[in-house]
Amino acid sequence: MQTLKHSKQRDAILSFLMMRKDHPTADTIYSCLKEENPNLSLGTVYRNLNVLTEIGQIRRLRLSDGVDHFDGDISPHDHFLCTKCGQVTDLHTGRKIMEVSSIDPAFDGQIEGCFTYFYGLCGNCKEGKTQENRQIPG
Amino acid sequence: MQTLKHSKQRDAILSFLMMRKDHPTADTIYSCLKEENPNLSLGTVYRNLNVLTEIGQIRRLRLSDGVDHFDGDISPHDHFLCTKCGQVTDLHTGRKIMEVSSIDPAFDGQIEGCFTYFYGLCGNCKEGKTQENRQIPG
DNA sequence: TTCCTTGCAAATCGTTTGCATAATG
C-alpha cells in the first residue's frame, strides 16, 4: 500500500463518524460534510471510506438494505437491526468468540473473529410507534 | 402480499439453491439455469429470489463482496468468510442465542434471532494454496 | 377471465474510476 498523506477531507470524515452513534451511509456523510465544505465531492468520500476501512480506523457494515453503512466505533461490539423500521443500533454483548459452544469439526480453517447481527424489534417498534420500512435480515 | 401462483422458474431456482452447498449469486443462478431454459431472464431470477427470501424459503447473505449471495439451506447455521480468497462456507456451531453471556442493559428492543459471520483463513488459504482475492469482513 | 409471472429493455442507484489540478511531505 502507498503512503498516506494527510487530508482535511479524511480527517473530517473520520471525526464525523466518531461523533455519530448511528451508522451513516456514504451519502449521508457526504451531505452533512458538504455543508461545511461545499467543494467536497462524493467520490472523495467513497475513496476515504475505503482507505479508512482498509487501515482499520472505521468499520463497514453490510446490512439488509444493501447499502454500505459505516461505523466510527471500532471497539468490539455487535449490531441490532430492527426488522420493522430498519434502524441499526449498537449492541454491546458479553459474547466472546470462545463462548461458541462447539464448532463444526469438519471445519479446517482458522477463525480470527466474527461479527454478529441481531435482529428483532427495536424499542420504538415494539410499541408500534414507527412507520413500516421492513428489512429482511441476512 | 398478493397470492402466489405456481411458476416453473421459481421452482427451478429453489431446487437449484437447495442442491448447492455453496452460496451462488443471482448471476450464477441465472447462467446455470439458462442452460436448461434459454428463455430465462435475469429479471425473473431477481424477482423470484426476492419472493423466495420474503416467504422465508431461502436466505439472502450480504457479504463483504457487496453482491448478494443466496442460501437454499434455511436451517439455523452460520457462515465463514475467508479473508484471503473470499470464499463463503457454511459453519455449523453449537451456538444458541441464549449463550450470549450478557446483553447491553440499555437495550430496550426485542431480540428474535441473530446471524453470525465468522472470518479468518479457510483450510486452503491457511496452507497458501490459493490466489489472493482479499475481502474485508463487515 | 382474472391476476400473477415472464421476458425484454430501459432505468435506477450505489460505488468506482480517469483525468487534470491542488495539496502534502
Place this chain on the structure above:
DNA sequence: CATTATGCAAACGATTTGCAAGGAA
C-alpha cells in the same frame, strides 16, 4: 520535487422496474 488526494463527470455493475404477452387458478 515526487507523490498522494481532490473534484468532477463519466463509467460501472448489481438490482429494479415498466410494459406487453404468456401462464396459472
